[in-house]
Amino acid sequence: MRKTLILAGLFATAPLIAQSTPQVPGAADPARITGGTYATDPSHTLIEFEVDHFGFSDYFGIFGDATGTLMLDPKKPANAKVDITIPVAKVTTASARLTDHLLRAGKDGGKPDFFGPNPADAHFVSTSVVVKGTTAKITGNLTLNGITAPVVLDTEFKGAGINPYSKKETVGFEAETTIKRSTFGIKTGIPFVSDEVELEISVPFEKVG
Known part of the structure; x- marks a missing residue:
């Protein structure tokens, strides 16, 4: 009898528990998107690169x-x-030594192994967008290390909603692509450190105005 009363009490309170469960503000619902200009949320925008190191x-x-x-x-x-x-x-x-290697000057006045101490910003500008459902192929020009070349981003819509802190309409996307660093004049260590660089991109955009 006691167990029956306990179970009855749990079922009776279950709807209240469900109603109090917090919900994340973003949802993968394209109907939530409104037109206009959006700007990146820089502190939550990340571009991860991945290379093969010595095959290990x-x-x-x-x-x-x-x-x-x-x-x-x-x-x-x-x-x-x-x-x-x-x-x-x-x-x-993850390694201060490696980060320093990416940004250090070249030896004896030579070219840096990778980016060098004062690298210019990289810049991507889209040239076409092909949408299929909640995914898209975004083609554009990437400028890196002073060289511009075409890149295709395989992009997926992640979610839209109101950011509870900024109170702004926000849309989020994830994208991936693979580039060859030699295309952009960064050839040090190939093939021991792979020429192919995988990029994983996560970007939230907040509506302007």
Whole structure:
């Protein structure tokens, strides 16, 4: 009898528990997106790079604080425009020694092994967007190390909603691509450190105005 009363009490309070469960503000519902210009939330924008190291392991690093804009028209999603600037000088890895290697000057006045001490920002500008459901292929020009080359981003819509802190309409996307660093004149260590660099991108955009 006691067990029966306990179970009855649990079932009676279950709806109250469900109602009090907090919900995340973003949802993968395209109907939530409104048209306009959006700007990156730099402190939550991350671009991860991954390379193969000697065939033994993969090594990771992160570019943060990317800034830029996204222009969206839900009625004409193929007309979207993306313009992102990435501060290469802020690259970070799990090893202070490796981070220093990426940014140090070349020996005896020679070219740096990787980016060098004062690298210019990288810059991506879209040239076309092909949308399929909640995914898209975004083609654009990436400028890195002073060289511009085309790149295709496989992009997925992650969610939209109101950011509870900024109170702004926010849309989030994730993207991935693979580039060859030799295309951008960064050839040190190939093939021991892979020429292919995998990029994983996570960007929230907040509506402007």
